[in-house]
Ligand SMILES: O=P(O)(O)OC[C@H]1O[C@H](OP(=O)(O)OP(=O)(O)O)[C@H](O)[C@@H]1O
Ligand code: HPA
């Protein structure tokens with residue numbers, strides 16, 4: 055385990071097992087369709103790479119980069135679009151893939167945007183859900199794991215742009231983010 059972690063919350067094996075289950079579920083739900091899978095950068099990158107490879111249907115992929123955290127552990131409450139989609143969502147069956155829903159502010163914004171642009175359907179799939187952080191009313195359609203009220207890192211999730219490359223999810227030692 056990385057020395058700056060308090061503990062491992064979800065192992066690499068548990069992640070891979072869950073990703074496979076979610077991929078199978080999406081394969082069944084979108085059979086015969088051509089969903090547009092939107093990954094929310096940067097955190098959703100490993101989850102998106104793994105889950106789309108478990109989907110046995112045609113999929114189109116695209117990315118949005120939005121940010122509300124800056125480099126800290128508390129949301130600014132303001133969502134900025136850093137990179138917009140290349141694809142039109144009009145009439146499409148959209149699947150949004152997220153690494154974590156915490157306050158819900160990022161996804162709340164994205165769902166409204168994509169609905170407003172005329173998507174046929176929008177499904178929210180998140181690897182992690184942290185309900186204790188919620189500031190807006192938002193219930194995802196698919197949740198991999200519910201996590202406690204702690205700052206988690208790994209498998210795409212960062213603190214100050216570090217730890218995204220860990221193959222598991224861990225809880226960061228509080229002294230690491232209290233230092234800065
Ligand atoms: O529910 P919320 O409180 O809005 O938090 C969740 C969002 O925050 C993180 O992204 P961040 O803005 O830190 O960008 P990153 O993915 O590039 O790390 C995370 O990846 C989610 O997208
Ligand atoms: O717990 C978290 N970890 C990393 N990024 C995050 N963005 C929102 N919550 C978190």
Ligand SMILES: [Mg+2]
Nearest residue numbers: 097123211212
């Ligand atoms: Mg982040």
